[in-house]
Every structure is written in C-alpha cells, then in structure tokens.
Amino acid sequence: MQTVSALPKSIGSSYPKAIQIWLFIGVFMVFMQVVIGGVTRLTGSGLSITKWEIVTGTLPPLNAAQWNEEFDAYKATPQYQKINEGMSMSAFKFIYFWEYFHRLWARSMGFVFLIPFLFFYFKGWIDQPLLRRLGVVVLLAALAASFGWIMVASGLVNRPWVNAYKLTLHLSIALAVYSTLFWTWLTTFAHYPQVIHSPLLKKWALWIAILLAVQIVLGGIMSGMKAGLFYPTWPQLNGEWIPSVVLKGSEWNSLNFIHYDRGPFMAALVQLMHRTLAYVLTIIVLWYFYKGVTSGAKGPFRQALPLLPVMIFIQVLLGVFTLLGSKGTIPVGLGVFHQAGALLLLSIVLYLNYQLLRKPIK
Template sequence: MAATRSLRPVRIWLLIVALMVAVMVLVGGATRLTESGLSITEWKPVTGTLPPLSREAWEAEFAKYKEIPQYQQINRGMSLDEFKTIFFWEWGHRLLGRVIGFVFLLPLIFFWWRGYLSRSLAPKLAVLFVLGGLQGAVGWWMVASGLVDRVSVAPYRLAVHLTFAFFLFAAIIWVVRSLSPAKGERVPAGVRRGAFAVMIIAFVQVFLGAIVAGLDAGMTFTTWPLMDGHFIPGLDSLTAMEPAWRNLFENPMTSQFVHRMTAYLLLIAAILHAFQARGTAAGKSAIVLAGLVTLQAVLGILTLVHLVPIPLALAHQLGALFVIGHGTGHVWKVSARP
C-alpha cells in the first residue's frame, strides 16, 4: 500500500471533487428555483457541451422548448432573450456535471498509474466514477418526466436525483476520512447506533425536502408552527388522494407536513445523540452535528415564512450539505477502529 503521507494529494483531490459536487447541488437548486430545468429538451452528453453559437441555433433550440407543456401553459410568449436566461442555468448545471467527471477521471487515472492507490481504494474510486455517470442518467430521467404531460419534473424523480447527489457527496467524504488514521478511543456501540440513526433520518429528510420542492409545497402553507391553522392538519386533508401513498408525492399539504414532522424528529434525535455521546471521543463532533441540525431547522422555518426566496432556499440547501457532510465524517469517526 502507498505510504500514508503519499495519500495527501489524493485527499486534496477528493475534497475538491466533493466541493464541486456541493456546488453542483446548489446550482441544481438554483436551476429548479428559476424553473430552468426543462429549457434543454434533449440529452446530448457530448455535443451538448457547447451552447448554441448562432441566431439560427438559438431559434432551433427555442423551437424545441416551445413544443413542451411548460412553455405552452406557463411561458407562452416568452422572448428569445428570456429563454436564453433559463437555458444558461440548465446548460451551466449540465456543464458542471461534465467538468466534475473530468476532474474525477483524469486524476484517478494518474494516481492509479503512479501507484498512489491501494488495491482496496482503487475499486472504490472506480465505483464512485460509475455512480457519478449514473447520476447524469438519473438527471435526464428526471428531466424527461416534465417534457410530455407535465409542466415540471415529477417530484419523486427530483427526490431520487437530489438524494443520489447527497449520497455521492457523502461517499466521497467517507473515502477521504478513511485515508486518515483513526484517532481517539473506541466509542460505545450505543453511540455508534445513535450516529447511524441520525444520518438515516437526515437522508430521509433530504428526500422529503425534494418532494416538497418538486410540488412547490413551501409556497402553500407558509405559517409556523401551525399549518393551515393546526399543528396537525385534518386527516381528511392529509389523505385526500387515493390510493393513500399518492399523498406523500402529490399532495402539497401532506408532503410539507411529513417534512416538518421529520425535521422535528431529526432535531430531537441529534440533540439526544449529543447527550448520548458526551464524555466519549465523539462528544464534540456530536455537539457540532446537533448544532448544524438546529441551524438547518431555523433556515427551513425562515425559508418557509418568507415564501421561499432564492437566497434563503439555497442557504437551506447548503445547510443540508453541511449536515450530511459533517454527519458522514461523524459516523466514520464513531465507526473506525483507532
């Protein structure tokens, strides 16, 4: 295996990739908030790298957009310049994905060729690269859901796409942490289970948040702590759709209510875990995690009551990245053997 000190360039490279993935998530959030995600109606992994370079090319791209329901029902009459604005958000999002692929692949080949990577590390990184490519396909699967019968992407596909991005971000952080020797004492099994529980709830909350975003549910019930005048809305409203499971994905009230309740659960779990971990080697890390979850809850409330302004919405998404990023490192800390 390569010497520990020789892995420093690998750690720096992976941290850069993780940062780029975080930026990708935020750009994706801005693309959704500006309703730009359907402006490019084709998936061209190679030829789509360049934007239209002539007036004729722009007109042709605009003509394709005019054929989808979003233009016909929401943006009819949009000018070419207005189309260019939303086009560049989506194009920038896709371009950043391509850049991340190259930033990952080229150093991976170099480090593998120069012997920096151990037999156990190299396959993990190769799998991450494949998963990154799969994320691009998932992104197109999401976009395709809004090109025929809808004016926006399907919320559950948006949730899969966003949660997958957070998973990739966490996986890179985990690999980075695994390249450094574990320090401190082994923590009790109960603390390890608590850390895993907090992270499982956090990932579920990311998924649920994407459902809320996909339904624009944050625009419908904008008071806190009451929702439509009640802490718990009526069951008839929460289960208005048949079959009942559709309410989670298609009922704005239900999706926001479940997102709120899961936020409370996550906050309670994080605080209890911080108390549970006090006096152990993971105590300070657990306190930081509880603090980040608390801050994220505050950002969520502010985003809601201010009718989801883009800066606050993106800050809320950034807060989720901090929770998942630190939480992943925390889980590794309590799991690794010193």
C-alpha cells in the same frame, strides 16, 4: 462509562497528499453540483434544454440562429405553453444558463476525476480498497446522470414541470455520490487518535444518519411538489397543526399519491412529515450532543460534536424562513441555502460516524 484507546498515528495517513487534495476537490465539486441543481430547480430552468447531447451539448448556442433554434424547441414544451407563454429571449437565456451550467459542471467533474485518476493509478498510488470505493462513486455518478435525463424527460411531455418522485430519486442518487466520495476522502487522511467504546454513541450516530437521509428525501419530494406554496406558515399549517385534508379517509387513495398535483393532500402530508421529522431530529441531536459531551470522548469526535446541534439549528431556521417566504413562489436564495445546509449537516453526521467506526484494539 465510555473509555478510549490510543491508535497508531499512521492509520489513515498512507495516501499521498495529492490524492487527498484531488478527492477533496471532487467532494467540493459534487457539493456545488447539488447546489447548482437546487438553483436550476427553483428558477424553473431544468426544462430549458430539450435534448441530452453529451458531446455536442458541451457548447452553448453561439449565434442568434442557434439561440432561436433552442428557443423554438423550448416553445414546444408544456412548460412554455402552460406557464411561460410569451417569455422573452432574455428570460429564456437566463433559465438556459442555469441548466447549461448544471450540465457543464457535471462534465467538468468527469475530466477532474479521470485525468488525475489515470496519473495516480499508473503511479501506483491507488490501492485496491480505494479503487473499489472510486468504482462505486463512478457507478453512482453515471446513475445520477442517467436519472437526471429521465427526470427532465418527465417534464417535456404533457406536464409543465418534472415529476417530483423522479426529481427526488435524482437528488437521492446525487447525495449517495456525495456521501460515498466524502467517506472515501476521509479514509485517505482522517486519523483515528482514539477508539470510543460506546455502543450507544455508535448506534445513535447511525440512526441520526438514517433519519437525516429520510428527511432529505422528504425535502426533495416537498420541493418537487412545491408543497411550501400550499402551507407557507409556521408553526401551524394554515392555522392547523394537522391539516384536515390529511385526516379525511377518502383522500388516502392511490390517485392522490400518483397525481399529487391535482389537490392539496400530498402537499399537506409531505410537509407535515417533513416538519415533524425535523422536530424529532432536533430533539435526538440535542440529546445525542449531551450524551457525547458527558461520555468522556476526546479528539476529533469531541471537537466536531458541537457542530451537530449548531448546524441543525441553522437548518431548522432556514427551513422556517424558506416556508414563510413561499408566498406565490419559493425564495431561491433561501431554498438553495436550505439545501446546502442539508449537505453540510450530512457531512457532519458522516464525519461523526466515521470517527466512531473504529473497533477497539484487542
């Protein structure tokens, strides 16, 4: 039987309101950066800018000559030559906008972080624990930016799109940035009105977080491989519960894993894994919700708990509708909402883990 213990109200409230607002803005901006990245990917815009110019790339083309120069550079890429040959200037400006917006938003995050940080630091409002957490966020953000260019570069030579594995690594690092910053934000304001003495709830909250992280990674690989286009049906995969190509031993070779776009094997395998884990996660979440409700826990944990099954149900529906709409092309709106839903679900899971983190008062 679970019990709860009261904690001092002052815990988690020692930081100024300005710090809390600043970090929340950061969380929102990282959230939007991932969403904008999703739009960029689904509209095929990621390869429209062929150079990585941190300073001079801040300004877009400002006249016809500059636009022609950018368009000529894009015409030299495999994506234009193999997929978009004959594209109009207006169509090029559309995909250029999304890649430019994605990069500009990232630059804006740097300013939003740096200027208030310097002010708060010299005011003495940032203590060592917060400084260490922010240091981790900065390192992860720099890593995400670096891998962003590595990802783009993978699609500028020989192949007309970015490598799915590099795209997934870029997405995974971005999610690590979001998770770390979200957790850091929670430490500045979230109170702990009780301690929940339940090893089961704590253990399975962590397992849900781990499984969800794996699921998001699988979703990134699936998106990068455009696996939804191969099996745009549900609940079966083109009439099969397990695609026959996955059951062929000859298909399980390193070349199929490396050159995933040369056949349907990897698309079938990744989509099967993504769907299966979605079902597993849904069952675990429903069971966890029942255990949480009957545990006697109250306060923020109990208040946030219903969000977990609601959000995973929404996320499953978004995934199904995205699949069913992937006839020839992946629907941008549904795909973006599905990715945003994954972030919201991750936020709920992190919040529940945070509320369960406190150790009992001795």
